[in-house]
Amino acid sequence: MLVEQRTYVLHAAYTVDDYFAAYVETGLPIQKAVLGGFLGYFVTEFGAQNELNHLWAYQDLEDRRARRARLAEEPEWQRCSQRLRPMIRDMRNKIMYPTSFSPIRELPLVGEDSADTAFTWRPADRPSSTMDHGGHRPDVGIALDGDER
Template sequence: MLVDLRTYTMVPGRLKAFLELYEREGLPIQQKHLGNLLGYFVTETGDLNQVVHMWGYEDAAEREARRTAMENDPEWIAYRKKSADAGNVQHQTNKLLRSTSFSPL
């Protein structure tokens, strides 16, 4: 399994607005294209104002195909513009994690 781990750091005071917009407009599009949401979290300790989410894929080829389809979806393009215009996200990072032979995932 390949896990796409993303961390978004919000502008302080903008976390709630980001989550509301994402849940209403972004999540349905991502679920349609990406399929396997493993988890969506907010931080309570450590670096604050962060959203962490994980999506699972069989391999890199599946991830590439699914993300390409999503990036070409006019609804996703419109959502990304709306989200960017809202000015909620300050910084983002992305890691691809490969599961070990003994991982439960």
């Protein structure tokens, strides 16, 4: 497993709220569905201002490459990206591998969370799907109540 940290610093003319207004309803859902390993989004309180950090988990570099290529092809992501890019002054990313003593070392992670996060991770060849009429996620084999199917 690896974790990618993506750091965006916004232009002074934009606020974090401006960015999230353009991102949360459109960008985040498509990223979660395609990338699948959402660990979290964080903003700074001290230090660099107007900085956003988001973390994504992948099985390996090939998994990351394939998922990011699929994301780039999504028309909905392309439209969202066109709105976001003018707000971003600086973009950085880094790939991190967990240490042997890290509590996060492999996928899926154990925890309660919504669909399409690293807590409900699935292989890249098993795309996100909607829940069936019984409230189950057929792609991960777990019911909403946490019972295995």
